Amino acid sequence: MSYPIKSLLVIFALSAWALSSEVALSQAVSAEKFSVKFEKSLNYLLHLPEGYQSDDSKAWPLVLFLHGAGERGDNLDLVKVHGPPKLIAEGQKFPFILLAPQCPSGQWWETNVLEALLEKTEEEYRVDPDRIYVTGLSMGGYGTWALAMENPDKFAAIAPICGGGVPYRTRSITNLPIWTFHGDADTAVAISETQTLVDELKKRGADVKFTIYPEVGHDSWTQTYNNPELFEWLLSKKRVPEKEE
Secondary structure, three states: OOOOEEEEEEEEEEEEEEOOHOOOHOOOOOOEEEEEEEEEEEEEEEEOOOOOOOOOOOOOOEEEEOHHHHHHHOOOOHHOOOOHHHHHOOOOOOOOOEEEOOOOOOOOOHHHHHHHHHHHHHHHEEEEEEEEEEEEHHHHHHHHHHHHOOOEEEEEOOEEOOOOOHHEEEEHHOOOOEEEEEEEOOOOOOOOOHHHHHHHHHHHHOOOOEEEEEOOOOOOHHHHHHOHHHHHHHHOOOOOOOOOO
């Protein structure tokens, strides 16, 4: 199965000001402005489901997949090593658009770049805005949590695998369906990374499912993505307004 190879270039602008009071100005302290622009590029795989081209009126679910640290670089074949890209490359068919970016070498998932990629994809393809999902493994699990916490009204559901995040930020995703996974023998990312988030979410009454794999190490993603129930669960969810606390 071949994928269209895509690339995203985003230009970010940053400005800062040095402000001072009238008193300070009288003492020869001036107000200054500093601006800088920088570019971010991201290569990605895009897979359109069977039937996408035959019905111009239909909007489709979209799954954003975030790989782990071992698949970073500039070789998109690495993105097909695990998860949904691997399954599609092996011939499996899914009824959703798959968006699978590749994080550059030595970098981490940046939420603002991922947000820009999603926006671009929604502009160019028939995406159902109420059925956008994100899932990822290891580094991509951390990225999944972070992206959802910063965009709590964007996704219909998330499925982070052996990741982690900042516990207090779970307050923004208490209304988001979450199914998370971790092996209890994981020595690369301790299961406590996920357990802490789950505990915090449950305190807030969140809709969270936690699957723990007994005696499984870091690779808790293979059996997760091989389980069709995961994709059935994701696709059963639609975006709803965030609850007010």
